[in-house]
Amino acid sequence: MSSSKGAGAGSRRRRTRCRKCKACQRTECGECHFCKDMKKFGGPGRMKQSCLMRQCTAPVLPHTAVCLLCGEAGKEDTVEGEEEKFNLSLMECSICNEIVHPACLKMGTAEAVINNEIPNCWECPKCKREGKSNKDSGGDGTGKRRADNGEDGVRWKLTDEVAQHKKKLLPAPPPAEEPPASAHKRKKEKELPPPDTGPKKKLKGGREKHLKKASEQPSDGNKLQPLPSWGRVGSGDLEVKGSISHSTIHLSQIGPSDLEKTKAPQGPLEPSAQSDKSHQREKLERFKQMCQMLERVKNSSSSSSDSDSDSDTDSRGSEGSSGGGASSRAASPASRAQRLAALGFSASEEDEEEDEEEEEGRNGGSEAARNGKQPKGPRANCQEKENHHRAASRGSERAKQQPGGRKGGRPAGQTGLHMVTRTQFLQWPLVPSPPKPLLQLERHVVRPPPDSPEPDSLPLDSGSDHVMQRDVWLAVFQHLSYRELCVCMRVCRTWSRWCCDKRLWTRIDLSRRKSITPSMLSGIIRRQPGSLDLSWTNISKKQLMWLINRLQGLRELVLTGCSWCSVSALSTASFPSLRLLDLRWIEDVKDSHLRELLLPPTDSKPGQTESRGRLQNVSELRLSGLDITDASLRLVVRHTPQLAKLDLSHCNHVGDQSVNLLTAANSPLRDSLAEINLSGCNRLTDQCLPLFRRCPRLSRVDLRSCRHVTPEGCVRFCEDSGPPAPPPAGPPFRCPEEKLLLKDS
DNA sequence: CTGAACGTTTGT
DNA sequence: ACAAACGTTCAG
Numbered sequence: 184m185s186s187s188k189g190a191g192a193g194s195r196r197r198r199t200r201c202r203k204c205k206a207c208q209r210t211e212c213g214e215c216h217f218c219k220d221m222k223k224f225g226g227p228g229r230m231k232q233s234c235l236m237r238q239c240t241a242p243v244l245p246h247t248a249v250c251l252l253c254g255e256a257g258k259e260d261t262v263e264g265e266e267e268k269f270n271l272s273l274m275e276c277s278i279c280n281e282i283v284h285p286a287c288l289k290m291g292t293a294e295a296v297i298n299n300e301i302p303n304c305w306e307c308p309k310c311k312r313e314g315k316s317n318k319d320s321g322g323d324g325t326g327k328r329r330a331d332n333g334e335d336g337v338r339w340k341l342t343d344e345v346a347q348h349k350k351k352l353l354p355a356p357p358p359a360e361e362p363p364a365s366a367h368k369r370k371k372e373k374e375l376p377p378p379d380t381g382p383k384k385k386l387k388g389g390r391e392k393h394l395k396k397a398s399e400q401p402s403d404g405n406k407l408q409p410l411p412s413w414g415r416v417g418s419g420d421l422e423v424k425g426s427i428s429h430s431t432i433h434l435s436q437i438g439p440s441d442l443e444k445t446k447a448p449q450g451p452l453e454p455s456a457q458s459d460k461s462h463q464r465e466k467l468e469r470f471k472q473m474c475q476m477l478e479r480v481k482n483s484s485s486s487s488s489d490s491d492s493d494s495d496t497d498s499r500g501s502e503g504s505s506g507g508g509a510s511s512r513a514a515s516p517a518s519r520a521q522r523l524a525a526l527g528f529s530a531s532e533e534d535e536e537e538d539e540e541e542e543e544g545r546n547g548g549s550e551a552a553r554n555g556k557q558p559k560g561p562r563a564n565c566q567e568k569e570n571h572h573r574a575a576s577r578g579s580e581r582a583k584q585q586p587g588g589r590k591g592g593r594p595a596g597q598t599g600l601h602m603v604t605r606t607q608f609l610q611w612p613l614v615p616s617p618p619k620p621l622l623q624l625e626r627h628v629v630r631p632p633p634d635s636p637e638p639d640s641l642p643l644d645s646g647s648d649h650v651m652q653r654d655v656w657l658a659v660f661q662h663l664s665y666r667e668l669c670v671c672m673r674v675c676r677t678w679s680r681w682c683c684d685k686r687l688w689t690r691i692d693l694s695r696r697k698s699i700t701p702s703m704l705s706g707i708i709r710r711q712p713g714s715l716d717l718s719w720t721n722i723s724k725k726q727l728m729w730l731i732n733r734l735q736g737l738r739e740l741v742l743t744g745c746s747w748c749s750v751s752a753l754s755t756a757s758f759p760s761l762r763l764l765d766l767r768w769i770e771d772v773k774d775s776h777l778r779e780l781l782l783p784p785t786d787s788k789p790g791q792t793e794s795r796g797r798l799q800n801v802s803e804l805r806l807s808g809l810d811i812t813d814a815s816l817r818l819v820v821r822h823t824p825q826l827a828k829l830d831l832s833h834c835n836h837v838g839d840q841s842v843n844l845l846t847a848a849n850s851p852l853r854d855s856l857a858e859i860n861l862s863g864c865n866r867l868t869d870q871c872l873p874l875f876r877r878c879p880r881l882s883r884v885d886l887r888s889c890r891h892v893t894p895e896g897c898v899r900f901c902e903d904s905g906p907p908a909p910p911p912a913g914p915p916f917r918c919p920e921e922k923l924l925l926k927d928s
Numbered sequence: 929c930t931g932a933a934c935g936t937t938t939g940t
Numbered sequence: 941a942c943a944a945a946c947g948t949t950c951a952g
Contacts, residue, residue, distance in 0.1 A: 197946055198946080199945085217945095232944095233945050233946085245938060246939080
């Protein structure tokens, strides 16, 4: 309907649910704020918001959207190839908000920048050619719309010198003043009489106040405010780079000038941007809370394989960085993109902030008793403090504003690991924190560190660099324990970064931690371990989801003793790199659960690798102590074709038939299995023994504690296997072909 | 800054 | 026409 209304004039078109993502498909939780507001849940129905758990992760253009140029809807369905599809799909520009078919643009699309995070969203070639940024576009009357989110604003801002041009080029208006009723305002506002008229409505008055406030900001205030911490610290190349359009694909090279812009975050910001920022912040926070990272990540990781996005290179790491994006509630492309970008930024910012505080923290725990509450105990304190920190570190300004110059004391940026050590090390009083772990969690998007955290050298107070460069230091760090590394991280910001080098943290073990804190999680992400042990922790599903979506390079994941409730998070992601998955002794696992995990995602699009199952490359699977039956084993057979080591010990339902399944002619595992642990499987009998011969590579079978497998049977089996006489009685039996049969007598 | 409110758009 | 819910504004 409103096709005409929006696009061209810069009014943003609302987006709507995709209806396909996990979030869209689930039911309302009935427990979140918004659900409780709903009439159906007995609320007043005033908020009119969708359930937090149902925030669409890939909001789409409404069906009514049409091309501004030809007036027709998206026609990608009518053609085949990728490119044709793209050319005939509707693309909404996050800058000017115009919706067009790329094919309808006469100018070609080489300059466009596709936003990967949001379907059908790009920065159109027109805007790019004209040098417009998001900021420009919203820049008129309302100021709201263009809404740079803080950090991002920096980036946009720098491009802003360019005149805002909408339909006409304005002669570079003073940034502070928003041109009254020019180009894009919200529809509502357009309908209102000219702004000079007093408050039409409370509404209007409010808005003006807002603007006024913004424009009144003293210039130095401006400088202070929205600069992300990386802007302040100056060593922030990494973050700066990481911040560049992490969610976009550039269709053509970025000009050098663009790069410069992105590298000069220190410039003062326009006042309007500030109000925008706070506004945006607000939405951002809300947005973050609502994120369901999971699905989004999943989607994006499967759909964006074709090109590199800038961001990935910057934000780096394993391909997992795609997880850095975020899901979100449906939002207009502009704001959504900004939010997303802001997420990345906020992560860097936080990290940096953390580093900063960390550095300052060296000087002591003066702040220690800041709120005088009693610690509950070492561990709890530690964790709570972390939470607290997390909550508080969100805005660097805020942190800095804290009376008493306390910022130094807070161990901000610490990761859980880090924190624990530091806490113990300094023996600071511990501060209980407000309980808001999970929501916070989602606010913290942490980008993985680069392979070699910058900078290359260690700046000294004298201004020169330390003679030992990063590589040398890293060689030293390699010899330190994790704990010692954590201590080193406190030395200075540079060390803090270097010590996060993922080569130093190939394994992270948090097993048996009572609880996993947000800081621990972000610490894990910063370090990008190849192996992660979370066994016997109380990690929650959300946390696990959050994690695994940011650890796409993870090779080993140990979840022994966690609850299925949490582990079920695995069923919402895929793990291209995972080689070892340990699910031993997980409570309440049923066949249906494993099915969820093993079966390829039903919603996967054709052609996706995911459609072959999530554990496609897993070579070692540990399922000890689970109540699974042959039904699950069938799925294992089918969906873990690379499996070489399988641990089914103490699985009560595993019997001879199970072995038959695994070793049957049509089982891919027949050829891949090298080790199988069946100890404690009391349904097994001697009958299963011959079946193992079917597996040419099988070199080790553990049958200890199998009540009905007899030593005699094993001996007989070994004898039958071929000439060399079997060992006498007693385990293990070494059969010909180097097969090792473990059996207690 | 945050949560609440609500006009308006969107899909059915 | 109605229900859902997006995006913005406002009050505290």
